[in-house]
Amino acid sequence: MNDRKAxxxxxxxxxxxxxxxGGDYPQSALHPQSDFATRLDExxxxxxxxxxxxxxxxxxxxxATLFRYREKRRQERPKPIHGHTGLEIGWTLVxxxxxxxxxxxxxxxxxxxDRPPPEADLxxxxxxxxxxxxxxxxxxxxxxxxxxxxxxxxxxxxxxxSADVLHSFWVPRLGGxxxxxxxxxxxxxFTADTAGVFWGQCAEYCGTSHALMSFRIIAAxxxxxxxxxxxxxxxxxxxxxQMARLGAGVFMSNACVGCHRIEGxxxxxxxxxxxxxxxSRTTIAAGVLENTPENLAxxxxxxxxxxxxxxxxxxxxxxxxxxxxxAYLLSLK
Amino acid sequence: MATSETAVSGxxxxxEQEHEGTYAGGLWSWLTTVDHKRIGILYFxxxxxxxxxxGVEGELIRLQLARPENRLLDPEFYNQLxxxxxxxxxxxxxxxxxVAAFNIVVPLQIGAxxxxxxxxxxxxxxxxxxxxxxxYASFFFGGAPDGxxxxxxxxxxxxxxxxxxxxxxxxxxxxxxxxxxAGGVNFLVTIINMRAPGVRLMRMPLFTWMTFVTSVLILLxxxxxxxxxxxxxxxxxxxxxxxxxxxxxxxLLWQHLFWVFGHPEVYILILPAxxxxxxxxxxxxxxxxxxxxxxxxxxVLIAFLGFGVWVHHMFATGLGPIVNAVFGGATMLIAIPxxxxxxxxxxxxxxxxxxxxxAMLFAVGLVATFVVxxxxxxxxxxxxxxxxxxxxxxxVAHFHYVLIGGTVFGLFSGFYYWFSxxxxxxxxxxxxxxxxxxxxxxxxVTFFPMHFSGLLGQxxxxxxxxxxxxxxxxxxxxxxxxxxxxxxxxxxxxNLLYAWRRGGPAGPNPWDASTLEWTMSSPPPHYNxxxxxxxxxxxxxxxxxDRETAPGEDVGARPLLQPEVPPKPVHMPSPSFWPLVxxxxxxxxxxxxxxxxxxxxxxxxxxxxxxxxxAFEPAD
Numbered sequence: 001m002n003d004r005k006a007x008x009x010x011x012x013x014x015x016x017x018x019x020x021x022g023g024d025y026p027q028s029a030l031h032p033q034s035d036f037a038t039r040l041d042e043x044x045x046x047x048x049x050x051x052x053x054x055x056x057x058x059x060x061x062x063x064a065t066l067f068r069y070r071e072k073r074r075q076e077r078p079k080p081i082h083g084h085t086g087l088e089i090g091w092t093l094v095x096x097x098x099x100x101x102x103x104x105x106x107x108x109x110x111x112x113x114d115r116p117p118p119e120a121d122l123x124x125x126x127x128x129x130x131x132x133x134x135x136x137x138x139x140x141x142x143x144x145x146x147x148x149x150x151x152x153x154x155x156x157x158x159x160x161x162s163a164d165v166l167h168s169f170w171v172p173r174l175g176g177x178x179x180x181x182x183x184x185x186x187x188x189x190f191t192a193d194t195a196g197v198f199w200g201q202c203a204e205y206c207g208t209s210h211a212l213m214s215f216r217i218i219a220a221x222x223x224x225x226x227x228x229x230x231x232x233x234x235x236x237x238x239x240x241x242q243m244a245r246l247g248a249g250v251f252m253s254n255a256c257v258g259c260h261r262i263e264g265x266x267x268x269x270x271x272x273x274x275x276x277x278x279x280s281r282t283t284i285a286a287g288v289l290e291n292t293p294e295n296l297a298x299x300x301x302x303x304x305x306x307x308x309x310x311x312x313x314x315x316x317x318x319x320x321x322x323x324x325x326x327a328y329l330l331s332l333k
Numbered sequence: 334m335a336t337s338e339t340a341v342s343g344x345x346x347x348x349e350q351e352h353e354g355t356y357a358g359g360l361w362s363w364l365t366t367v368d369h370k371r372i373g374i375l376y377f378x379x380x381x382x383x384x385x386x387x388g389v390e391g392e393l394i395r396l397q398l399a400r401p402e403n404r405l406l407d408p409e410f411y412n413q414l415x416x417x418x419x420x421x422x423x424x425x426x427x428x429x430x431x432v433a434a435f436n437i438v439v440p441l442q443i444g445a446x447x448x449x450x451x452x453x454x455x456x457x458x459x460x461x462x463x464x465x466x467x468x469y470a471s472f473f474f475g476g477a478p479d480g481x482x483x484x485x486x487x488x489x490x491x492x493x494x495x496x497x498x499x500x501x502x503x504x505x506x507x508x509x510x511x512x513x514x515a516g517g518v519n520f521l522v523t524i525i526n527m528r529a530p531g532v533r534l535m536r537m538p539l540f541t542w543m544t545f546v547t548s549v550l551i552l553l554x555x556x557x558x559x560x561x562x563x564x565x566x567x568x569x570x571x572x573x574x575x576x577x578x579x580x581x582x583x584x585l586l587w588q589h590l591f592w593v594f595g596h597p598e599v600y601i602l603i604l605p606a607x608x609x610x611x612x613x614x615x616x617x618x619x620x621x622x623x624x625x626x627x628x629x630x631x632x633v634l635i636a637f638l639g640f641g642v643w644v645h646h647m648f649a650t651g652l653g654p655i656v657n658a659v660f661g662g663a664t665m666l667i668a669i670p671x672x673x674x675x676x677x678x679x680x681x682x683x684x685x686x687x688x689x690x691x692a693m694l695f696a697v698g699l700v701a702t703f704v705v706x707x708x709x710x711x712x713x714x715x716x717x718x719x720x721x722x723x724x725x726x727x728x729v730a731h732f733h734y735v736l737i738g739g740t741v742f743g744l745f746s747g748f749y750y751w752f753s754x755x756x757x758x759x760x761x762x763x764x765x766x767x768x769x770x771x772x773x774x775x776x777x778v779t780f781f782p783m784h785f786s787g788l789l790g791q792x793x794x795x796x797x798x799x800x801x802x803x804x805x806x807x808x809x810x811x812x813x814x815x816x817x818x819x820x821x822x823x824x825x826x827x828n829l830l831y832a833w834r835r836g837g838p839a840g841p842n843p844w845d846a847s848t849l850e851w852t853m854s855s856p857p858p859h860y861n862x863x864x865x866x867x868x869x870x871x872x873x874x875x876x877x878x879d880r881e882t883a884p885g886e887d888v889g890a891r892p893l894l895q896p897e898v899p900p901k902p903v904h905m906p907s908p909s910f911w912p913l914v915x916x917x918x919x920x921x922x923x924x925x926x927x928x929x930x931x932x933x934x935x936x937x938x939x940x941x942x943x944x945x946x947x948a949f950e951p952a953d
Binding site for chain 2: 024025027028029030037039040041043044047048051054055058059061062066069071072075077078079080081082084087088091092095096099102103106107109110111113114115164165166168170172175176178179182183184186187199201202203205206207208209211212214287288308309
């Protein structure tokens with residue numbers, strides 16, 4: 001138990017440090033923290049400075065023209081000039097050359113980022129569902145939801161697919177977007193530079209609660225990652241405290257059991273997220289709420305208010321039962 | 334400023350004799366009109382109302398996003414709002430306002446008395462009107478469409494959108510598309526066949542040129558959309574599986590069909606605006622357009638390239654490095670002819686005598702803001718860079734700079750330019766300038782911060798955003814900017830009231846412009862040209878100025894000015910109510926898809942009656 005707490009503490013502190021150094025933009029494309037995102041960012045910055053140059057030159061000429069040739073009193077009719085071949089060639093060629101300067105690094109980057117990684121150390125399968133994410137690591141026998149850990153400095157390949165409509169997997173600080181298209185499997189990969197909690201979100205409109213389909217990628221140092229893997233491979237811990245034991249009873253005797261899986265218990269539903277280790281996640285409802293007892297109780301009582309249209313039904317429980325259920329779920333570390 | 338005291342208005346006596354009652358007022362005369370100017374006014378008024386409605390939708394979107402985790406609107410309604418905002422702005426505000434300009438201006442610019450097919454023109458308008466009203470009826474019958482204006486499958490399939498909202502979307506666009514394609518044919522034929530003697534292709538004003546190019550775009554771009562919509566209709570109503578991956582279909586097929594239409598559609602919306610400023614800038618610079626053939630052919634080239642870039646809307650769908658490289662490169666190419674246009678406009682002003690009439694302010698505003706939208710466009714033409722930008726507010730910023738800074742500014746420029754031609758009255762220039770500066774401010778305050786909110790991680794089409802993302806300030810500024818758009822409308826409305834109550838007579842050519850629409854009285858008589866003009870140069874009025882009048886002499890007195898009374902009787906097409914009957918038939922047939930086969934059949938019956946009535950209507 002103690003080393004788990006230490007892990008969580010490390011993660012929290014790591015995340016705090018990250019927030020401090022990278023500004024408060026956990027989902028920013030401008031603060032890359034992987035090889036993949038850095039490539040995109042370098043390409044973008046190159047184009048950005050060309051853009052600034054073009055903007056300054058064109059707007060400068062425009063404003064100068066407007067000032068210089070504004071109408072003056074008693075002016076002769078301006079001399080009609082119908083064109084100038086040299087100028088036309090010039091302002092065709094110069095932009096063309098700038099575009100070549102943009103196109104060369106673009107094509108180079110395309111052939112890196114649109115291809116599989118040179119070698120992947122770990123493969124994570126991502127399945128998008130209205131409106132949450134399932135993460136599977138088959139080689140490690142891990143199934144989890146809305147939050148996945150990856151090792152720092154190792155290349156992770158994400159194979160993304162959809163269980164229903166289009167979604168897009170996007171964790172800006174680590175990688176660009178990749179659409180989840182029914183009937184296809186797409187791929188994205190990156191090697192995280194630093195440990196930290198990285199925010200991601202669905203970027204393809206997918207229905208009512210598209211805005212509430214977030215996730216977290218937690219990049220951890222090797223040892224921390226290994227201990228996370230070991231923990232995830234264990235079945236659910238049996239509840240110790242009285243409240244939690246009662247909560248397990250509530251879970252197993254209500255509709256919860258039909259949709260959710262808790263490894264090592266009779267709960268084997270596959271419709272909703274796997275809850276075997278739900279107590280160790282930082283958020284619930286796909287990144288919408290922090291994982292606190294109050295929020296979890298709110299989520300169980302009013303799922304449609306928090307995430308309209310989602311497939312979790314309202315289950316009639318007493319406040320006491322909800323508290324017991326919360327105690328049980330949070331004990332599932 | 335040269336104005337003429339010899340301004341005439343209304344119809345000459347001979348025309349009245351020939352066509353008694355043609356211009357009589359009353360509802361019936363508007364329902365049966367085939368006059369291109371009147372149809373243009375109908376398009377303008379209808380398109381403007383839709384612009385206001387879609388504008389209100391945009392304001393509601395911004396109010397919801399004013400702060401994080403706002404609960405002003407529920408997500409279902411929000412999703413309907415952004416779907417209707419986009420769909421309305423593109424199909425029922427932007428395009429009709431452009432077609433209004435086609436109608437009002439093109440026949441006048443080429444020396445024609447009407448379009449090639451006047452009744453087809455009326456038909457196009459009625460079909461568009463009915464399609465728009467039909468689309469908005471969805472709010473009262475189970476909810477508006479909520480799949481986005483792009484309606485990606487499988488979200489829009491019956492399985493994931495079981496309501497009728499998406500059906501309204503599909504049917505409204507299919508119905509409206511009929512009118513749009515008919516309009517494309519009409520203006521293509523008009524420009525090819527109806528030009529007055531001497532109006533060679535390379536003498537046509539740029540607005541007419543861009544209308545010509547846009548008509549070709551419409552003819553080629555709308556069929557793929559129609560096919561896609563038909564597939565979607567079949568999938569939803571007859572259980573076909575065009576887009577159903579589980580049954581061997583492909584959801585990406587819809588994306589290809591939609592964007593093969595959707596990207597040229599962008600040029601359908603922007604090229605006419607380019608045409609307008611290419612006419613306005615020379616007028617208010619008192620200098621002919623610099624590099625006329627280059628400006629023409631760069632417009633043609635933009636249209637041509639526009640058909641080869643659709644995949645840049647799909648860079649994240651995983652089509653592979655070769656496809657992305659090719660389409661990224663093709664997209665970058667479009668920057669070249671677009672840049673060439675910008676430089677030619679600046680060169681037109683260089684050495685001129687610039688008069689900052691509101692029409693000119695909006696034209697110059699287009700040049701200045703389109704540069705911003707063009708540059709951000711080049712940024713996401715690079716597929717890897719686009720992997721971060723696509724589907725974020727960065728893209729929202731980009732295309733609003735293009736569509737407001739381009740299309741809307743161009744249309745307002747045209748509005749201030751041709752309003753006096755249509756109504757015969759002058760607008761207040763001071764109010765017009767207020768209108769421009771407030772709109773310019775609102776545009777930049779609303780959309781510039783979105784570049785940042787997008788790159789900092791705000792996806793599009795989200796009804797809310799989390800508090801911890803650091804997006805609060807940018808979104809609040811955007812919302813304040815959106816409210817400025819409301820303020821910017823006040824001087825416009827005030828100006829319309831001013832023109833109505835006090836606007837002075839405009840005269841035939843209030844701006845000393847060079848093209849044929851400025852040779853007759855304002856408003857033009859029913860027949861436009863008492864005498865079909867003969868044109869001998871690109872800027873016919875200025876050529877005569879150069880040759881025949883000394884500087885400062887009254888421009889209105891020049892020989893090219895149309896006589897007040899036609900020397901010979903003028904034959905004009907008669908009004909007809911058959912286009913209206915035909916459109917009503919198509920509307921009923923469309924409604925039938927939602928109510929049952931009997932209504933379909935009634936609609937087909939009325940349509941056939943309309944067709945027969947139309948075909949056998951006597952010529953006079």
